[in-house]
Amino acid sequence: MPVDRLLPGREYEDLLALATELARDELKPLAAEYEEAERFPREQFRLLGKSGLLGLPYSERWGGGEVPYEVYLQVLEEIAAAWMSVGVGLSVHTMSCYALAHHGTDEQRDRWLPDMLEGQLLGAYALSESHAGSDAAALSTRARLDGDQYVVNGTKAWITHGGEADFYTTMVRTGESEISCLLVDGHTPGLSAAPPERKMGLTGSTTAQMIFADARVDADRLIGPAGAGMRIALSSLDSGRLGIAACAVGLAQAALDEAVAYAKGRTQFGKPIIDFQGLEFLLADMAAAVDSARATYLDAARRRDRGMPFGRQASVAKLIATDAAMKVTTDAVQVLGGAGYTRDFPVERYMREAKVPQIFEGTNQIQRMVIARHLKRT
Structure with a gap:
C-alpha cells in the first residue's frame, strides 16, 4: 500500500x-x-x-x-x-x-x-448479551460457585469466532452486584454455539450466540479477583477499540487504492476519469479522511505506549476511523460507478464490511457518550 x-x-x-x-x-x-x-x-x-x-x-x-x-x-x-x-x-x-x-x-x-x-488457541471475547449490548453491566449470565468449579448458565450474543474459538474470555455475574471474568475452554461440556448469524458483511468471520447450560468451569480459570470483571472488560475495550480503528483505516485505505487505480485506468471523453475535477476532489477527500483517521489511532496508541490515559482518545479514534471507512468505501463504489456495484470488483464488499465497525466494540453513539463523559470530568 x-x-x-x-x-x-x-x-x-x-x-x-x-x-x-x-x-x-x-x-x-x-x-x-x-x-x-x-x-x-x-x-x-x-x-x-x-x-x-x-x-x-x-x-x-x-x-x-x-x-x-x-x-x-x-x-x-x-x-x-x-x-x-x-x-x-x-x-x-x-x-x-x-x-x-x-x-x-x-x-x-x-x-x-x-x-x-503462538496460534495454537484462538480466542473470543464474550461480554455482550441480547439485552446487554451497550448496557454491558446489565448482563445476566450467571456463574455459581460449586466446590472448585463455577456452574455457568446464560447466553452470550454477537460473539466473533463463536463456535470456532478455543477459549472465551467471558464476563459473568457471580453475585447480585458482582461481575467476574472467566477464561472458558471452548470444549467445556454444557457450552454450545447457536447457528451463525446471517450477516451482510464479514461473512468469513463467524458470529454466533454462545449458550451456557450448566457449563462447569474450574475455579482456577477466574481471571483477577471476583468482582473485577467489569473493570477488566472496560479496560480491554479501550485497547480493543484501537484495534477496530486500525482495521477500519486498513479497509478505507484498500477502498481508496482500488478507486485510484480504477480512476487512472478508466477513460471517458478521451482522458482518464481521474483528470476530471469532480473525481479529483472526491478522491482527495477520501485520502484526507484516511490520513486523518490514521492519525487519531496513532495518537491514542502513542499515549497508551507512554502509560498515559488514552480512553477518550481510543473512543475518538474508533468513532472517526469507522465513520471514515463507511464514507470512503461508499465513495469508492461511486468512483467505480456501475462496476462498483458488481462483485467483479471488491469495493462493494468493502462497503458492506464497513458498516459493522460502526456498531461493535461500542456503537459510535456510545463512543460519543464516552467522549462527553471524559470532557465533563476535565
Missing part, C-alpha cells in the same frame, strides 16, 4: 515488511473466495501465529512480540486492508488475550498464554 509508515524505530521495519508480504501473498488472494463461501479462515490464523503476529503487543516471556501498540496497530491495519475478516479476528483475539495477560497470575499465564500467542 502506498502509505508512509510511522514506526518508532528501524527495528520494526522488517516486522511491517513481513506483515505486508503475508497480507499481499497469503491473505488478499483468498479473501473474496472465502467471503463468498462464508468460510472461516482458521488456517490463516494459524499462519499468523506461526509468523509471530498473533501476540505482538504482549510479553516475550510468554511468546509475544513485546512491540509498542503503535507498531501492532500498523501491522493490524495492513492485515485488515488485505482481508477485513482476518484483521477483525486478529483484533478480537488480541483483546481476548488481554484479561489473562494483564490481570492473570503468572501461573495462569504460564499455563495458557503461550499457546494463545
